[in-house]
Amino acid sequence: MxxxxxxxxxxxxxxxxxxxxxxTKAAGALVVCVAVFFIxxxxxxxxGFAFALAIAALSRVPVGKLLRSIRPLVAVLFVLGIFNLLLxxxxxxxxxxxxxxxxxxxxxxxxxxxxxxVVAIVAVAVLLLTATPAQLADAFDAALAxxxxxxxxxxELAMVFSLMLRFVPTIADEASAIVDAQTVRxxxxxxxxxxxxxxxxxxxxxxxxxxxxxxxxxxxRALDARCYEGGSGRRxxxxxxxxxxxxxxxxxxxxxxCLGLALLA
Amino acid sequence: xxxSPSSAIELEAVTLRYPHGVTALDHVSLSIAAGERxxxxxxxxxxxxxxxxxxxxxxxxxxxxxxxVGHACCVDGQVDLAAYxxxxxELGLVFQNPDDQIVTTVVAEDVAFGPENLGVAPDEIGRRxxxxxxxxxxxxxxDADPSRLSGGQKQRVAIAGxxxxxxxxxxxxxxxALLDMRGRRSIMAVMGKLAAEGVAVVHVTHFMxxxxxxxxVVVMDHGxxxxxxxPEEVFASVDGLRGLGLERPFAARLSDxxxxxxxxxxxxxxxxxxxxxxAHAAQPAHGEHTDDARTDGAPASSDVPGKAPTQGASxxxxxxxxxxxxxxxxxxxxxxxxxxxxxxxxxxxxxxxxAIVGQTxxxxxxxxxxxxxxxxxxxxxxxxxxxxxxxxxxxxxxxGRIGLVMQRPERQLFAQTxxxxxxxxxxxxxxxxxxxxxxxxxxxxLVGLSGKADxxxxxxxxxxxxxxxxxxxxxxxxxxxxxxxxxxxxxPRGRAELMRILASVREGGATIVQVTHSMDDAARCDRVxxxxxxxxxxxxxxxxxFAARHGQELRDVGLGMPRxxxxxxxxxxxxxxxxxxxxxxxELADAIARACGKGTA
Numbered sequence: 116m117x118x119x120x121x122x123x124x125x126x127x128x129x130x131x132x133x134x135x136x137x138x139t140k141a142a143g144a145l146v147v148c149v150a151v152f153f154i155x156x157x158x159x160x161x162x163g164f165a166f167a168l169a170i171a172a173l174s175r176v177p178v179g180k181l182l183r184s185i186r187p188l189v190a191v192l193f194v195l196g197i198f199n200l201l202l203x204x205x206x207x208x209x210x211x212x213x214x215x216x217x218x219x220x221x222x223x224x225x226x227x228x229x230x231x232x233v234v235a236i237v238a239v240a241v242l243l244l245t246a247t248p249a250q251l252a253d254a255f256d257a258a259l260a261x262x263x264x265x266x267x268x269x270x271e272l273a274m275v276f277s278l279m280l281r282f283v284p285t286i287a288d289e290a291s292a293i294v295d296a297q298t299v300r301x302x303x304x305x306x307x308x309x310x311x312x313x314x315x316x317x318x319x320x321x322x323x324x325x326x327x328x329x330x331x332x333x334x335x336r337a338l339d340a341r342c343y344e345g346g347s348g349r350r351x352x353x354x355x356x357x358x359x360x361x362x363x364x365x366x367x368x369x370x371x372x373c374l375g376l377a378l379l380a
Numbered sequence: 381x382x383x384s385p386s387s388a389i390e391l392e393a394v395t396l397r398y399p400h401g402v403t404a405l406d407h408v409s410l411s412i413a414a415g416e417r418x419x420x421x422x423x424x425x426x427x428x429x430x431x432x433x434x435x436x437x438x439x440x441x442x443x444x445x446x447x448x449v450g451h452a453c454c455v456d457g458q459v460d461l462a463a464y465x466x467x468x469x470e471l472g473l474v475f476q477n478p479d480d481q482i483v484t485t486v487v488a489e490d491v492a493f494g495p496e497n498l499g500v501a502p503d504e505i506g507r508r509x510x511x512x513x514x515x516x517x518x519x520x521x522x523d524a525d526p527s528r529l530s531g532g533q534k535q536r537v538a539i540a541g542x543x544x545x546x547x548x549x550x551x552x553x554x555x556x557a558l559l560d561m562r563g564r565r566s567i568m569a570v571m572g573k574l575a576a577e578g579v580a581v582v583h584v585t586h587f588m589x590x591x592x593x594x595x596x597v598v599v600m601d602h603g604x605x606x607x608x609x610x611p612e613e614v615f616a617s618v619d620g621l622r623g624l625g626l627e628r629p630f631a632a633r634l635s636d637x638x639x640x641x642x643x644x645x646x647x648x649x650x651x652x653x654x655x656x657x658x659a660h661a662a663q664p665a666h667g668e669h670t671d672d673a674r675t676d677g678a679p680a681s682s683d684v685p686g687k688a689p690t691q692g693a694s695x696x697x698x699x700x701x702x703x704x705x706x707x708x709x710x711x712x713x714x715x716x717x718x719x720x721x722x723x724x725x726x727x728x729x730x731x732x733x734x735a736i737v738g739q740t741x742x743x744x745x746x747x748x749x750x751x752x753x754x755x756x757x758x759x760x761x762x763x764x765x766x767x768x769x770x771x772x773x774x775x776x777x778x779x780g781r782i783g784l785v786m787q788r789p790e791r792q793l794f795a796q797t798x799x800x801x802x803x804x805x806x807x808x809x810x811x812x813x814x815x816x817x818x819x820x821x822x823x824x825x826l827v828g829l830s831g832k833a834d835x836x837x838x839x840x841x842x843x844x845x846x847x848x849x850x851x852x853x854x855x856x857x858x859x860x861x862x863x864x865x866x867x868x869x870x871x872p873r874g875r876a877e878l879m880r881i882l883a884s885v886r887e888g889g890a891t892i893v894q895v896t897h898s899m900d901d902a903a904r905c906d907r908v909x910x911x912x913x914x915x916x917x918x919x920x921x922x923x924x925x926f927a928a929r930h931g932q933e934l935r936d937v938g939l940g941m942p943r944x945x946x947x948x949x950x951x952x953x954x955x956x957x958x959x960x961x962x963x964x965x966x967e968l969a970d971a972i973a974r975a976c977g978k979g980t981a
Contacts, residue, residue, distance in 0.1 A: 125485075125525075127523065247485060247486055247489075248484075248485040249484050249485055249486055249489050277483075277484065277485075278483060280485060281482070281483060281484060281485050281527075284527040285479050285527060289791065292786050292787070292791065293791055293792055295749065295752070295754050295784065295786065296784060296786045296789065296791070296792040297792060298754060298779055299752050299754065299779055299780070299782055299783070299784040300779075300780070300784075300792070300804060300805040300808060300852065300853070300856065301779055301780035301805055301808030301809055301856070302804075302808060303808070317794065318792075318794045318795075318804060319794075321794035321795075322791060322792055322793060322794040325791075325793065325794065325838060326791045330477075330479065330480050332480075333475070333477055333479075333480025333481070334480050334481075334483070336433075336438060336473070336475065336480075337473075337475075337480055337481040337482075337483065337538075338483065339438055339468070340436060340438060340468070340471075340472065340473035340542070341483075341493060341494040341497055341541065341542070341545065342468055342469055342494065342497040342498055342545070343493075343497050344465075344497065349497075349498065349499030350496055350497055350499060351495075351496055351499050351500060351501065351502060351505070352496060352502065353489070353492040353495070353496055353502055353505040353506065353509070354502070355502060
């Protein structure tokens with residue numbers, strides 16, 4: 116059993132998008148994700164795709180790699196599209212065979228909704244491909260900074276988030292090693308009735324929890340040894356985040372995209 | 381205790397108890413000076429890791445006084461947390477598992493993490509990152525993702541991260557336990573440089589030969605300092621060491637054996653000194669020396685002449701790997717098609733032992749997964765116990781018949797009691813309850829854990845957890861036992877124990893395949909396969925693989941020779957006549973005795 120890890124798929128590079136401040140990139144991606152929900156006709160969709168193509172090109176990430184990273188989500192969208200096709204009952208009826216009814220509204224939903232989501236997925240994928248997990252954590256930290264100001268552990272949450280990104284591959288490796296070991300010990304994983312399956316995962320899940328706890332112990336020791344004391348006090352940053360002109364340009368581009376959508380509405 | 385302003389660490393009558401009643405340190409007094417290199421030895425559970433944590437300010441004692449880099453952190457059991465916090469800024473720790481010490485996803489960022497926490501100015505952080513990465517020879521991997529590095533490289537990242545904090549004391553708690561020889565050597569080199577620069581180095585290790593580089597050796601036993609002195613002084617106390625679960629360094633063991641054989645060499649831990657003495661002793665005998673050493677080497681009973689590949693023809697193969705290729709299809713990171721194995725073939729005759737050696741990334745672990753029928757090869761054929769593994773149904777039939785001891789097998793423990801955990805495998809085989817119980821008892825007896833059957837596996841010590849996991853596999857009575865670095869992280873006593881267990885499994889007729897990074901362990905197997913970058917580059921009996929003409933090639937692929945062979949070559953370089961190809965220390969001692977005209981014992 117192979118565990119595929121899709122988080123942290125950073126593609127090293129020096130493109131304009133790579134050099135953007137991670138806060139700008141993350142906020143931009145968020146705005147695009149919201150904006151695509153206002154896409155309602157072909158012209159807007161065309162603008163959306165033009166924007167998606169533009170950022171994909173600017174990121175200089177190989178097309179194949181970009182497509183691979185969005186493929187699983189696009190597959191989900193395709194299935195959702197089919198549901199829309201069969202379940203939406205607005206507009207004229209195009210096909211009516213008993214319970215199978217396809218309407219113009221259904222066709223519109225089946226085509227439009229998934230396609231506009233593709234724009235959002237490309238935006239997020241480009242974000243993940245051009246920002247290192249550490250940069251993402253920095254952006255997250257910045258987003259949570261207001262929490263710290265009112266006394267909540269904003270910085271610590273961001274640290275937890277970045278440690279999570281760091282440990283995903285480690286725990287995934289651990290999980291596949293444990294699955295291997297228990298399989299060879301004759302555990303029947305993924306076979307039989309749901310109850311049997313559930314019982315069969317216990318040897319894997321418990322062992323994995325125990326080994327995660329061991330990692331947590333070690334990690335806590337390492338953080339102590341390296342004098343990590345939370346966000347308080349004297350902590351500095353090697354690469355303090357600074358907004359540059361290109362961040363303003365990027366923000367303007369995203370704003371322009373939103374304005375374009377509004378004008379086409 | 382004396383007042384010395386230069387001492388970096390000052391422990392005075394320190395006692396430390398863990399919540400569940402174990403006294404980990406019992407009135408320990410120790411003073412370590414700046415620039416001193418101290419090595420801490422001791423069996424598992426002797427308190428050496430606790431001592432390491434106390435030295436780097438991560439554990440405060442219950443009684444006694446602790447002064448670290450000039451801060452009085454604890455006075456007569458009164459802990460001053462503020463002083464500890466200040467002291468920790470100048471103390472560093474590197475421990476066993478590199479995965480747990482790396483906190484970010486970029487090497488350089490990780491090195492910067494400590495200085496960031498200390499509030500160092502950004503420009504200065506940049507300088508330190510560059511400097512320390514250079515010092516551990518990782519400057520080219522500054523932008524790499526640590527999770528893609530080898531164990532040795534990760535450990536060097538962790539060291540660079542500690543060094544970037546400019547510590548005055550650096551504590552290494554078994555840093556090389558999970559590494560290969562090359563990884564360990566590079567860490568030892570860094571330690572030497574540090575001590576020379578005035579950093580106090582505390583090094584906890586299970587490898588006796590590493591202790592020789594220290595200024596002072598401290599041997600822990602049951603929370604107390606049992607022996608302390610220069611390496612020579614400590615290793616000279618034979619009886620003491622054995623009782624403490626330790627062994628002596630290679631040179632010391634060799635000089636013992638030579639003296640037993642009547643050679644006039646001094647007892648020493650120093651390999652160079654021993655070599656000079658042997659070279660000197662061999663001089664007079666040179667003339668009458670006969671050349672037979674080259675051909676017959678030693679009385680190794682398994683050493684039947686004949687080529688290894690034909691050896692398999694008479695006996696049936698338990699594992700046949702024929703021209704196998706395998707690639708991991710990790711679709712989303714764009715490395716599809718990178719072959720982990722390429723055209724690999726090997727045969728493992730029934731009842732034999734095979735060692736697979738190779739660097740990190742050579743394909744060893746993949747080969748084990750294929751042999752365990754966890755995966756089917758992309759091309760070629762793997763046949764285990766007569767069953768081809770191409771079809772999923774056949775692979776499933778093999779599960780339960782092959783025993784797999786993965787790296788750090790203690791990770792597979794999950795049940796509430798040791799007995800339940802060990803019974804898991806036999807029960808999956810569908811055996812009746814009484815047979816399960818019988819096998820469980822037998823396996824626990826074999827690994828020496830009979831008394832712990834009702835304990836929780838998570839309460840056992842590290843070494844016992846490993847034995848418990850191995851018992852869980854042996855209880856299935858596999859005809860084929862596959863082990864991935866089974867010795868990693870064990871102390872000498874644990875290694876000896878595991879060797880005894882494997883010998884007894886083998887006597888029962890099982891076939892054993894193991895991946896190892898110890899050439900000495902490999903030399904003890906019937907056959908050795910050397911993997912490098914997805915290919916088999918050598919295969920054969922240890923005597924063939926470790927033949928002198930392969931020395932350079934093995935070193936080029938990041939491996940080495942068994943210790944005895946290396947010493948033999950070096951002695952020959954020093955003028956001792958031909959010593960043949962001794963694979964073990966006794967063989968080497970015999971060969972030297974013969975070369976010195978003392979004849980075989």
